[in-house]
Amino acid sequence: MSDKTVSAEMVRRVLAGASLCVPVLVVIISWxxxxDxxxxxxxxxxxxxxxxxVKADETSGSLGG
Structure with a gap:
């Protein structure tokens, strides 16, 4: 493998990892x-x-309410 191929693969892996983090970050930042x-x-x-x-801190545990 050439250095150019390794570098391109590394860039693809970093972009793939970043794309997995984006939705989580959007949810956290939005919240x-x-x-308030x-x-x-x-x-x-x-x-x-x-x-x-329903109060935000209540958890029912059943589908019927």
Whole structure:
């Protein structure tokens, strides 16, 4: 292998690794920027009357609510 081939492969590997990190970084940065604007209650289900709200720190563990 020539140095040019090794260098091109290294660049491809670095770009592939970076592309895997980008979505995670976008989620983390988005949360950090929006954290003060996010509601304390999250809609878990929608009905004809509107969303059924659940506290952000509650975990049900069952699908039925």
């Amino acid at each position: 950090w920027v929006w954290r 604007s996010l509601p304390a209650e999250l809609a878990s289900h929608w009905s004809g009357a509107g969303p059924e709200l």
